[in-house]
Amino acid sequence: MLNPGDMAPDFELPDAMMDPVKLSDYRGRQHVVLYFFNKDHTPGGVIEAVEFSDRVAALAEHDAIVLGVSLDDCMAHELFIDEEGVEFDLLSDVEGEVSRQYHALREWQVGSVVRYGIERSTFVIDKAGLIRHAFYHVTPKGHAAEILTLVQSLG
Numbered sequence: 127m128l129n130p131g132d133m134a135p136d137f138e139l140p141d142a143m144m145d146p147v148k149l150s151d152y153r154g155r156q157h158v159v160l161y162f163f164n165k166d167h168t169p170g171g172v173i174e175a176v177e178f179s180d181r182v183a184a185l186a187e188h189d190a191i192v193l194g195v196s197l198d199d200c201m202a203h204e205l206f207i208d209e210e211g212v213e214f215d216l217l218s219d220v221e222g223e224v225s226r227q228y229h230a231l232r233e234w235q236v237g238s239v240v241r242y243g244i245e246r247s248t249f250v251i252d253k254a255g256l257i258r259h260a261f262y263h264v265t266p267k268g269h270a271a272e273i274l275t276l277v278q279s280l281g
Contacts, residue, residue, distance in 0.1 A: 127229045127260070127262060128228060128229060128249065128257055128260050129257065129260055130256075130257055130258055130259060130260060131256060131257065132256070132257045132260075133255055133256060133257070134149060134158075134160070134249060134251040134255050134256065134257050135149075135224075135227040135228065136148070136149050136150045136255075137149050137223075137224040137227065139195065139217040139218060139219055139224055140200050140217065140218050141200070141203070141215045141216065141217055141218075142200050142201075142203035142204040142206075142207050142215070142216055142218075143200070143204070144200050147193065147215055147217055149193075149251070149255075150255070152191065152251075152253075153253065153254070153255045154253055154254075155189075155253065156189050156190060156191050156253060157188065157189055157190035157191075157250065157251065157252050157253055157277060157280055158190065158191055158192075158193060158249075158250075158251040159178070159185065159190055159191070159192045159193070159248065159249075159250055159251075159273055159277065160193050160195065160228075160248070160249045160251060161174065161178070161192070161193070161194050161195070161246075161247065161248040161249070161264075162194075162195045162196065162225055162228060162230035162244045162245070162246065162247045162248070163175075163194060163195070163196050163244060163246055163266075164196065164243055164244040164246065165196055165197070165198060165244075166196065166198045166202050166203060166205070166206035166216075167206060167209075170246065170266040171196070171206075171266075172210055173266040173267055174194075174246075174264075174266040174269060174270065175194065175206070175210055175212045175216075176210060176211075176212075177266070177267075177268075177269065177270035177271070178192045178194070178213075178214060178270045178273075179210075179211060179212050179213040179214065180270070181270050181271070181273075181274045182213040182214055184274055185274060185277055188277050188278055188280065189253070190277045190280075191214065191215075192214040192215075193214065193215050193216075193217055194212075194214065194215070194216045194217065195216075195217045195219050195224060195225065195230075195244075196216070196217075196218070196219065196244055197218075197219055197220060197222055197225065197242065197243075197244060198216075198218060198220075199218050199220055200218045202218075203216040203217075203218055222242055225244055228247060228249065229245075229247070229262070230244050230245050230246075230247040230262075231243075231244060231245070232244070232245045245262060245263065246262075246263065246264035246265075246266065247260075247261060247262045247263075247264060248260075248261045248264055248269065248273060249261075250273060250276050250277060250280070252280060258276070258280065259273075259276050
């Protein structure tokens with residue numbers, strides 16, 4: 127697991143428009159709220175996306191942006207953004223490489239088949255690229271408000 131004080135692993139993933147988004151591009155400029163969610167259009171996925179979207183402007187006042195990551199492809203993200211009015215980038219980690227780096231990818235076996243999914247996780251990364259807060263096993267309802275409070279304390 128990643129912990130506060132660890133350097134956030136850098137990555138590059140495509141957003142819903144298939145444009146590459148690189149974490150290190152925000153270094154020195156903005157704090158990043160990086161959250162991993164299991165799937166578009168799930169009840170928890172909708173709650174988290176809507177609650178973070180409602181706080182995008184407040185986060186921006188504290189030089190912070192939100193990036194959501196799931197195993198969904200870019201086209202699924204584009205549809206989800208349109209349907210739910212998501213106000214931030216959703217990144218596609220189809221291969222699960224970034225989710226694995228952040229210890230958010232879980233796997234389990236059903237018979238002879240290995241299945242993969244995301245463990246809801248959120249990381250508050252400061253402008254220097256350090257993880258200031260790391261949350262695993264996140265409950266979606268109310269989580270975005272908690273994250274906003276933490277970002278406000280970053281200064």
